[in-house]
Amino acid sequence: MSLQESFDLGTPAGRLIQGEGGEGGSRAGETVQLGDCIACIQNQEAREQTGPSLARKAMNLGWSDFTHVASGMPMFDKVTYEDRLAICQECESYQPNGVCRECGCILAIKAKMRMETCPLAKW
Numbered sequence: 001m002s003l004q005e006s007f008d009l010g011t012p013a014g015r016l017i018q019g020e021g022g023e024g025g026s027r028a029g030e031t032v033q034l035g036d037c038i039a040c041i042q043n044q045e046a047r048e049q050t051g052p053s054l055a056r057k058a059m060n061l062g063w064s065d066f067t068h069v070a071s072g073m074p075m076f077d078k079v080t081y082e083d084r085l086a087i088c089q090e091c092e093s094y095q096p097n098g099v100c101r102e103c104g105c106i107l108a109i110k111a112k113m114r115m116e117t118c119p120l121a122k123w
């Protein structure tokens with residue numbers, strides 16, 4: 001394991017992860033994995049609550065528009081569109097506002113586009 005992938009809790013960087021003045025003080029020799037830090041956990045929790053960042057949504061939309069136009073804007077028929085929406089509505093990532101939590105896309109639009117795919121490979 002490289003130095004960048006773990007931190008000794010007895011070091012200043014490790015204490016930052018653990019929290020200065022936290023219970024038990026420093027624990028030299030004990031390591032935590034990168035991604036276990038408080039900021040990483042909070043970022044992950046925020047992402048799970050709100051979905052992708054605005055920048056990520058913009059990139060998803062830009063890429064989606066590009067591939068859709070570049071491929072001649074193929075649309076699915078009504079039945080396939082409704083099948084896709086039905087799958088989304090049963091999905092744990094479907095939000096009441098009709099936006100997918102995984103990709104941040106408006107599903108009523110995304111499901112019509114033939115080139116689009118579900119980020120969880122459900123359709």
Ligand code: SF4
Pocket residue numbers: 087088089091092093094095099100101102103107117118119120121122123
């Ligand atoms: S696009 Fe996929 S992940 Fe998103 S709500 Fe629909 S089924 Fe779920």
